[in-house]
Amino acid sequence: MNDEFAKGNYNSCVINAIHCAISSSDALTVFFKGVRHSGERHEDVIRLISSLELNKAELSRNIAHLSGLLSIKNKAEYEEKLTTQNGAFIALTNAERFFKWIKSILIR
Numbered sequence: 001m002n003d004e005f006a007k008g009n010y011n012s013c014v015i016n017a018i019h020c021a022i023s024s025s026d027a028l029t030v031f032f033k034g035v036r037h038s039g040e041r042h043e044d045v046i047r048l049i050s051s052l053e054l055n056k057a058e059l060s061r062n063i064a065h066l067s068g069l070l071s072i073k074n075k076a077e078y079e080e081k082l083t084t085q086n087g088a089f090i091a092l093t094n095a096e097r098f099f100k101w102i103k104s105i106l107i108r
Helices: 002-007 010-033 042-050 056-071 073-078 085-106
Strands: none
Touching: 002 010, 002 085, 010 042, 010 056, 010 073, 010 085, 042 056, 056 073, 056 085
């Protein structure tokens, strides 16, 4: 996603950021609950993550990062309008923060 951003491929950057967050979510829920979200609505994963016994402040902050990414998924993947540099930067930042948080939990 960083390479795509650097090349100016903002839609690709956003799509990669979204999928990074989804895969990271799966890793987290499999680690703690032995399940991953498999429903049609990606937003339902937020409820699953919210049920984890983790620091509530960190959990809330990182759910916001994930929510921001999931809220733009359909737009980035299916709409005709392309993502702006600023939109890609926000998605990239959210994905990096979310991934860093998950990594800090899983790799101790």
